[in-house]
Amino acid sequence: MGDETANVDALRAEISALTHALADERRLVTKLRHDLEDLDRHTSMLASLYAAAYRLHGAYSRSDVYAAIHEIIANIIGSEENGIFDLREGRLSLVSSVGKISRRFDDIEVGAGVIGEAVATGRTWVRRGAEPTNDEENVVACIPLRFDRNVRGAIAIFRLLPQKPAFDEGDFELFDFLSTRAACALECACALNARAPTLLPTP
Amino acid sequence: MARKKILLVDDSKTVLMMERMLIGSTRYDIVTASDGAEAVAKASKDKPDLILMDIMMPVMNGLDAVKALRGMDETKWVPIIMVTTRSEMESIEKSYINGCTDFVTKPIDGAELMAKIQSFLGE
Numbered sequence: 397m398g399d400e401t402a403n404v405d406a407l408r409a410e411i412s413a414l415t416h417a418l419a420d421e422r423r424l425v426t427k428l429r430h431d432l433e434d435l436d437r438h439t440s441m442l443a444s445l446y447a448a449a450y451r452l453h454g455a456y457s458r459s460d461v462y463a464a465i466h467e468i469i470a471n472i473i474g475s476e477e478n479g480i481f482d483l484r485e486g487r488l489s490l491v492s493s494v495g496k497i498s499r500r501f502d503d504i505e506v507g508a509g510v511i512g513e514a515v516a517t518g519r520t521w522v523r524r525g526a527e528p529t530n531d532e533e534n535v536v537a538c539i540p541l542r543f544d545r546n547v548r549g550a551i552a553i554f555r556l557l558p559q560k561p562a563f564d565e566g567d568f569e570l571f572d573f574l575s576t577r578a579a580c581a582l583e584c585a586c587a588l589n590a591r592a593p594t595l596l597p598t599p
Numbered sequence: 600m601a602r603k604k605i606l607l608v609d610d611s612k613t614v615l616m617m618e619r620m621l622i623g624s625t626r627y628d629i630v631t632a633s634d635g636a637e638a639v640a641k642a643s644k645d646k647p648d649l650i651l652m653d654i655m656m657p658v659m660n661g662l663d664a665v666k667a668l669r670g671m672d673e674t675k676w677v678p679i680i681m682v683t684t685r686s687e688m689e690s691i692e693k694s695y696i697n698g699c700t701d702f703v704t705k706p707i708d709g710a711e712l713m714a715k716i717q718s719f720l721g722e
Contacts, residue, residue, distance in 0.1 A: 440621065446620055450613075467611050467613045468613055470684060471617070559704045
């Protein structure tokens with residue numbers, strides 16, 4: 397009887413130890429799963445930035461840079477309604493767009509509305525919270541195009557694709573990237589265009 | 600063991616680069632095409648193990664390309680994943696009617712894409 401009790405106690409102790417070990421393994425699996433999800437997100441973000449850089453800096457004319465920006469916003473961020481503005485004599489002119497964009501955005505004063513404000517401050521603006529209640533507020537993000545310390549224009553995103561509920565961390569990284577790199581690509585395209593007559597074409 | 604071959608079809612260089620980065624060209628042999636007609640020609644020649652296909656493309660769109668691929672003996676059974684900005688039910692239904700195997704929407708979720716690729720390649 398004494399032996400049987402001892403056996404039972406030993407088995408109970410073993411079960412308890414195994415239960416604790418199993419709980420530890422489950423915690424480890426959960427942690428590894430989270431680590432893998434973080435790694436996937438990080439990989440996706442790096443892939444996005446690399447693809448955007450590759451496309452942007454492979455564009456050699458102003459129109460091709462515009463096309464590259466629209467492509468990046470459509471395929472990586474997830475919007476088919478966006479516009480690119482150029483700053484000319486204190487006003488913003490819509491120089492390229494995709495999707496249905498109200499005519500009221502064709503010409504904007506710097507400082508006016510969210511687009512004008514983003515250009516005036518040089519800071520990216522992102523809508524947070526409730527859906528817009530009128531046309532004027534129908535902008536979900538505005539990214540000033542900054543070349544060195546100067547703003548030369550802006551990108552405005554008007555609507556996200558239905559399957560994209562909100563911006564994520566990767567999008568904010570891409571906004572920072574576009575703010576400077578897209579501006580740089582546009583400046584380079586302009587400079588290349590001016591230099592083109594002096595360059596030697598390859599056979 | 601020979602690496603599996605994946606055909607990437609999209610008229611956007613950005614998307615092709617993204618897909619190439621997410622999939623990893625060291626794990627698979629990657630072939631690309633920039634329209635549906637080129638995709639049909641390359642699929643017939645290179646015999647990929649899986650195809651990622653955009654819908655809206657010049658020359659021949661993805662829906663017609665899928666239909667053409669399903670009509671050819673050498674490609675009728677290749678898994679085809681549509682990659683599209685169009686999440687409307689009509690677009691998805693047309694894709695399945697024409698013979699696609701699955702779809703993902705843009706912007707591409709890398710983890711979702713890889714899970715589907717590995718599933719269809721039996722990995």
